[in-house]
Amino acid sequence: MLMSEYKIPLIDLQEQSVRLGDELLSRVKNVIMSAQYIMGNEVKTFEESFAKFIGTKHAISCGNGTDALVLALEALGVGNGDEVITTTYTFFATAESIAYVGAKPVFIDVNPETFNMDAALIEKAITSKTKAIMPVHLFGQACKMDEIMAIASKHNLYVIEDACQAVGGSYKGQMLGTFGDVACFSFFPTKNLGAAGDGGMIVTSNDRIATTLKALRVHGSGENGKAALTYRNESSLDALNCDTPDGLNLDNTVYNASKYYNYIVGHNSRLDELQAAVLNVKLNYLNEWNERRSVLAQNYSDQLSSLQTKGQFKVPYTSTDVKHVYHMYILKAENKEALTNYLASKGIATGIYYPVPLHLQKAFENLGYKVGDFPVAEYLSKRTFAIPMYAELTDEQQAYIISTINNYANTI
Numbered sequence: 001m002l003m004s005e006y007k008i009p010l011i012d013l014q015e016q017s018v019r020l021g022d023e024l025l026s027r028v029k030n031v032i033m034s035a036q037y038i039m040g041n042e043v044k045t046f047e048e049s050f051a052k053f054i055g056t057k058h059a060i061s062c063g064n065g066t067d068a069l070v071l072a073l074e075a076l077g078v079g080n081g082d083e084v085i086t087t088t089y090t091f092f093a094t095a096e097s098i099a100y101v102g103a104k105p106v107f108i109d110v111n112p113e114t115f116n117m118d119a120a121l122i123e124k125a126i127t128s129k130t131k132a133i134m135p136v137h138l139f140g141q142a143c144k145m146d147e148i149m150a151i152a153s154k155h156n157l158y159v160i161e162d163a164c165q166a167v168g169g170s171y172k173g174q175m176l177g178t179f180g181d182v183a184c185f186s187f188f189p190t191k192n193l194g195a196a197g198d199g200g201m202i203v204t205s206n207d208r209i210a211t212t213l214k215a216l217r218v219h220g221s222g223e224n225g226k227a228a229l230t231y232r233n234e235s236s237l238d239a240l241n242c243d244t245p246d247g248l249n250l251d252n253t254v255y256n257a258s259k260y261y262n263y264i265v266g267h268n269s270r271l272d273e274l275q276a277a278v279l280n281v282k283l284n285y286l287n288e289w290n291e292r293r294s295v296l297a298q299n300y301s302d303q304l305s306s307l308q309t310k311g312q313f314k315v316p317y318t319s320t321d322v323k324h325v326y327h328m329y330i331l332k333a334e335n336k337e338a339l340t341n342y343l344a345s346k347g348i349a350t351g352i353y354y355p356v357p358l359h360l361q362k363a364f365e366n367l368g369y370k371v372g373d374f375p376v377a378e379y380l381s382k383r384t385f386a387i388p389m390y391a392e393l394t395d396e397q398q399a400y401i402i403s404t405i406n407n408y409a410n411t412i
């Protein structure tokens with residue numbers, strides 16, 4: 001069945017576009033008429049607003065969330081011969097970024113309730129090659145950041161938060177994205193804050209990392225590139241914590257001859273001005289949308305949980321320590337196919353996140369993992385599925401989804 005054939009899709013992007021249509025179109029039109037398409041005022045404004053929203057000193061935009069992770073690893077000097085500890089139960093890009101920079105993803109299993117990396121397993125995975133930990137705030141729920149940060153600091157490891165699914169979430173009252181040395185966000189259209197195409201962001205409060213990231217996204221060129229090369233030659237944790245040298249023009253956003261002088265090998269990974277215009281509009285609604293997601297999640301959990309006793313499925317666990325932004329609302333069922341097929345027959349879409357844990361992905365065969373290595377993730381990958389969750393889901397639509405699931409549960 002095509003997504004468009006469902007009465008209720010997993011996520012409805014059109015509703016949001018209809019609601020914001022005029023605002024989006026006039027902002028996008030202004031960009032087109034200004035003919036300033038690359039790194040203009042919309043990008044600058046969005047970076048400033050996003051840094052303020054998260055509470056970091058810097059926000060450096062880039063092409064997408066995957067690039068954000070790659071750039072972050074490179075800015076921290078993670079590469080060949082290094083190991084990065086991460087979760088096996090996530091989207092492929094998390095570990096792909098680690099492999100892409102030449103480092104080795106070292107997987108650990110997840111907590112069966114939160115689906116996030118089990119912090120108690122991190123220390124056992126640390127070796128002399130470990131350079132960083134990459135926690136993923138999966139489905140919008142924070143990892144146990146106090147435990148993760150304590151281990152990182154004890155072993156002198158970097159922390160790169162993969163916050164691609166958790167924009168606006170928090171842990172013990174602190175915004176996600178402010179814990180690690182860097183944090184990465186995705187603005188893929190289906191994310192809680194979605195562009196009209198691809199987009200990504202890296203946040204940090206470290207001046208040197210920020211400068212290096214600004215260089216890496218534009219071919220390592222210009223004054224930022226020159227500065228990044230200096231930092232690289234000094235590379236140490238201490239150096240990264242120093243201030244940027246005075247007197248450098250770090251604005252690489254306008255035409256500037258220095259852009260044809262390249263100091264380190266980087267990428268072409270910029271956020272489009274058009275996407276920044278869209279994101280500037282949408283950022284104003286993010287809190288409202290996340291609140292609505294939270295209300296919808298509470299409704300689901302309240303009205304579906306009585307059926308859990310029948311053992312047919314479980315609603316997601318939400319820790320009291322977190323502000324969960326419910327990028328997805330995930331049910332866990334022993335007989336997933338029966339329920340998802342029933343929902344499909346009633347016009348309700350579902351999605352499987354994630355059917356194959358990363359240690360069992362063909363692309364990571366070279367890492368030598370096997371079935372049974374991470375039993376919790378393997379168990380979850382066969383049982384979890386998402387039901388519709390987006391801010392524009394109406395009360396009537398949700399009531400229909402809930403009654404359909406109730407009917408299913410009562411008839412078997």
Ligand SMILES: Cc1ncc(COP(=O)(O)O)c(C=O)c1O
Nearest residue numbers: 064065066091093094164186188
């Ligand atoms: C956990 C996680 N990491 C990384 C990414 C990569 O983001 P993007 O699709 O913008 O490259 C995504 C989203 O797709 C994600 O969900």
